[in-house]
Amino acid sequence: MSLDGSIDHWGINPGDAIDAELAAIESSLDTLLTRDPAYWRTSQKKTALERIERLQAKQAALKLRILAAAGDIAEETGAKDVSGWMLTELLVDKKTGRAEVKLAAGIARYELVAAGMAEGVISQEKARVISKALDQVATDPVATTEDLVLAEKLMVESATELTAKKLTTAAKHILTTIDPERFEAAEAKALQREEEAALRRTFFTSRANGDGTVDIHARVSNAVAMRLRTMLDSLAQPRKLSAENRGRKTPYDRLLGQAFARVIETYDVDQLPRHGGHATTVFVTLSVEDLRNDLGTAALGFDGDQITAAEARRMACNADLIPVVLGSDSEILDFGRTIRLAHPVQHRALRLRDKCCQAEDCDAPAAWTEAHHLKPWSAGGRTDMANMVLLCPSDHRRIHDPGYAHERLPDGRIRFTRRV
Numbered sequence: 001m002s003l004d005g006s007i008d009h010w011g012i013n014p015g016d017a018i019d020a021e022l023a024a025i026e027s028s029l030d031t032l033l034t035r036d037p038a039y040w041r042t043s044q045k046k047t048a049l050e051r052i053e054r055l056q057a058k059q060a061a062l063k064l065r066i067l068a069a070a071g072d073i074a075e076e077t078g079a080k081d082v083s084g085w086m087l088t089e090l091l092v093d094k095k096t097g098r099a100e101v102k103l104a105a106g107i108a109r110y111e112l113v114a115a116g117m118a119e120g121v122i123s124q125e126k127a128r129v130i131s132k133a134l135d136q137v138a139t140d141p142v143a144t145t146e147d148l149v150l151a152e153k154l155m156v157e158s159a160t161e162l163t164a165k166k167l168t169t170a171a172k173h174i175l176t177t178i179d180p181e182r183f184e185a186a187e188a189k190a191l192q193r194e195e196e197a198a199l200r201r202t203f204f205t206s207r208a209n210g211d212g213t214v215d216i217h218a219r220v221s222n223a224v225a226m227r228l229r230t231m232l233d234s235l236a237q238p239r240k241l242s243a244e245n246r247g248r249k250t251p252y253d254r255l256l257g258q259a260f261a262r263v264i265e266t267y268d269v270d271q272l273p274r275h276g277g278h279a280t281t282v283f284v285t286l287s288v289e290d291l292r293n294d295l296g297t298a299a300l301g302f303d304g305d306q307i308t309a310a311e312a313r314r315m316a317c318n319a320d321l322i323p324v325v326l327g328s329d330s331e332i333l334d335f336g337r338t339i340r341l342a343h344p345v346q347h348r349a350l351r352l353r354d355k356c357c358q359a360e361d362c363d364a365p366a367a368w369t370e371a372h373h374l375k376p377w378s379a380g381g382r383t384d385m386a387n388m389v390l391l392c393p394s395d396h397r398r399i400h401d402p403g404y405a406h407e408r409l410p411d412g413r414i415r416f417t418r419r420v
Helices: 014-033 042-068 071-077 082-090 094-109 111-119 124-139 145-159 164-172 174-178 180-200 222-245 252-265 288-292 309-316 344-354 393-399
Strands: 203-208 214-219 282-287 297-300 305-308 321-326 332-335 370-373 388-391 404-408 414-418
Touching: 042 094, 042 111, 042 124, 071 082, 082 094, 094 111, 094 124, 111 124, 111 145, 124 145, 124 164, 124 174, 145 164, 145 174, 164 174, 174 180, 222 252, 344 370, 344 388, 370 393, 388 393, 393 404, 393 414
Parallel strands: 282 321
Antiparallel strands: 203 214, 282 297, 297 305, 321 332, 370 388, 404 414
16 A cells, blocks of 8 residues: 555555545634634533543544654654654654654553543543553563553543542552552552652752842752641641732742741741750841831841841841840940740730731731730830730731831721831
């Protein structure tokens, strides 16, 4: 049989048939693209999305079948493989093209996966997950051919019920699902190796941007990342809801960043290693005048990094900071005592008394708040119940912001006004 359109021993030219079928697909798509979905009924949109999802899987199945049989294209063009031709003629990145060629070869080995794609029930991404998992089963020294067949059947069935992400998780335990007694110990060892490798690959780096921010880049294990994300979500969600209630649109990644800052600021320093018999402490150095004024800067630590005096006062309400107050000749006048920090018992009492954030326009629950000194500690304010109120992190930052003035209302709430 010839595919070049010149000789046809069966009376049908397959080249013409393929061209006609592709032309019909293109024509149908062109027609659909002339229709504006804004005027479609909701049921039509839902049906269209469902059918297009299946059509995409079928289109991917067809493309992978062609790629699996496209070795002659490489031979004809002199490319290493068909991905080289795809780069030159179709402008498909080499990495993407090679991944598709590799997937095409993998799908060709697994009939049920290929059939699922052809039926439109398995997407290309799910097929990639399944073929990768089956390749690992095939190379497992304990797994048998029967295990491989059963694993393919189970994963194809799961693909119709799970997203690609959840399917990836299920794929990690497919052998244990097949035979727990045989594979549970092996999976535990594999997981241990993975965790040990994750520990070796863990790192943390930071780079100052020169604009008051620092970029942080880190790699941690899945377990650590999950715990951190859970913590940040729990802190960010209330702020998101509060912002939405106030009509503000705040990017969620910014809320997560603010939540991360709060985790650092409120970390229990008693849990840190002790050096020379003393808990790890951050020193903030500033003059008496700057400490009392709304303006001025402070040195954070002993490396000269600068923060505003207002930020230093805000941090002093929560963190284990030792303010080193300097006189006019830079002599040390006083080392602040951690007695300025509200005792946990006081925190509980404040939560019972105030119930929520004491800002006039905020109702953040007490569990999300911080203790604030009404008369600043820097001005001689005492750490007692009468001199403290609860403020959410956002309003706590605002009360230390020189751009805002504030007053305490008769009912105890705090009203903010922006300075002109």
